[in-house]
Amino acid sequence: MSEIRTELADAARKALSHGQAGDGLARDEAAALPGEMGWLMAHVPEDRGGLGLGHEGLAAIAKELGRALVPGPVVAQVGVIAALSHADAFDGRDALLEAAMGGEVMTTSLAVAPTGAMVTCVPDADRASHVLVLRPDRVALVARDAPGVTVIERPTWDRTRRLFDVVVPHDAPAKVLAEGTAAQALDATARSTMLFALAADALGGAEAALAMTVDYLKTRRQFDRPLAMFQALKHRVADLQCAIAAADALLWQRAGDADATLLAMGALKAHACGVYRMVTEEMIQLHGGIGLTAEYACHLFLKRALLNAALLGDGDHWDQLSGRALLEGTRA
Template sequence: MDARFTAEQDDIRRTLRELLRKRCRPEDLRAALDTPAGHDPLLWTALAGRLGLPGLALPEAHGGAGCTVTDLALACEETGRVLAPSPLTATAVLAAPLLLALGTAAQRARLLPRIASGELTAALAVPGPRLATALALTGGNGGDWAGGGRAGGVQARRAGEGWRLYGQAEQVLDGHSAGLLLVAAHTGGFARSRILLFLVRGDAGGLVRTRQTALDATRPQARLELRDVAAELLGGDSGDSGDSGGAGDAGDAVLAALAAVGDAAAAVLACEAVGAADRALERTVEYVKRREQFGRAIGSFQAVKHRLADVYVQVQAARSAAYYAAWAAAHGERAGALALAQALEALRAAAADGIQLHGGIGFTWEDDAHLYFKRAWGDELLFGPVHRLRAHAADTAHLFAQGQEQERGQEQEQGQGQERGQEQEQGWAQEQGRVAV
């Protein structure tokens, strides 16, 4: 692994940081959160048109820049520093890779260039608070998380040559403003059930979208109600009509694609969280240098220095893990969930200590410290708590398998030793009985 950034990556980071410094100031951020879309359309136009962020990791054949996930992750580190509200995560990190992996040639040609240019935004819709499950971040994504063939979730059924969707999906990231929805729905009935992805236009008839109040206002969420909504199967209907074996293969391909996208998304989100943690720490250091108590800056107190030093080490460790996960995702390896857990923990620590060291002002709505704290906890609610991310990463890597085998071997040896001891005791007792006779 080469940990050095390329000249192009440095240029992207520098240009993006300068743009966000001018266009996403704290007052701009708060104004954008109060708009119906939850983000500034002019900022999105600048990010997409000037810098091409939505198409950064898309192939040049589909209008993208042909870069890797690593470049997108580094860009998201900069947007994370200022908590920039935009459809970038929902569109470029979650939806676009699924379109690229599962879409037909016609679907990719029709949709990906518009996504790369920023003209079209997209969102991934899964039922209920199950985004982490669908992306296989906290466990396997098999099972009935999309509805299970029973009431609830989203159901899909054939209607002539097309599909119709019924049901509801909540906590859909940027679902209220996306022009295209990728909806995970259950189809095939209970006996031959499988999960497939469907394309739904944002203005489709029967679709009701409601923006919800979220803990983290910088990540707008929506509730989607699908009432007999026309949909197009992602990947086309070839091999998936009826209840043939090809349908099961299509369902397996969807789950595999979701898991792959989930790991890459976790790496990008880890870099984003590192950027937010780094900025939260910077804000705190700036404050303790100018805030005076007992005639001196509170940053000169040893206890404050120790706390900030601990946070600094935690943020740097999370940055190393996030960079490695981004590199691994670009090379077909998976380390995203573990990096995301470490990054979210670092962000939580940086934000919490920032609030405390800011004193009374840190608890006020006017200060931005609470926004970073809410980002940390909001991401855990969306993408999985830290302990579950780590547990699943350990299970996937079979981290404790060797220890369990050793324990079983020790138990077997102990059992065999006990059996040998019992045999020796029985032999001794028989010998004593013969001597007595």
């Protein structure tokens, strides 16, 4: 499996090597890549028309998207795809799944929990064909052009993402994927997948941010020597490398764990995003003045890291649930 993982990652890195979102790669071009390259079908089982590479395949790709700050709704879209591929068959399911895997934008909320008729934190809703409304008692797919569905852009500090609020009236026509306990399971499947993808995006970004920082420290000279020679800075960088390595090991362990619960994925996401945040905060500080300028990419990583940390439940949310599960003896 690890060979496929490496091949996927290499291919993705090559395809994305034109540049980063912040410095040239056109937003639409980059956002279209995952569909064109077949990355959106990597984690889908083969009997559903996917590549059957599971979470390992998803991690390999999502890490590269994070590394290159790729725009677009991939995290939300893999959640929709997971829901479609795990839902019981319904009229038109396979066609929808195929379209979604091919890159037709289908999106969903990356908020921690649903609230009323307003679906918040929905990436790229303006160009989506469908919005998946995830609730623990009902999972339903709503057409973007259904009567009464309205999208409102909410500009974010993170320039590599676009988020929308979507008004979905209760009586809007919808394809119901699951209800009752089945909906709870499907909701958890979709959320687990998205949390995992966010964690991978965070660690790809963290690796890139640290590599850029180390390169900068090696290049920048003050006091007649490269900054990288100062032990005070080396030790900070080493701590970041250590944190990334451990979080990455946890990512691959959870990728291979078929029994990983929603909580396990939430805890992973919280941990990975904590690391990403720490790395990008240090990235700005270690770049000094240039880290404060908009023409350098540091701020893009910091902003993406902070948005990742806030989406789908922040560290406090998941850590508290982990702590409670420990107390109740229900944590794996």
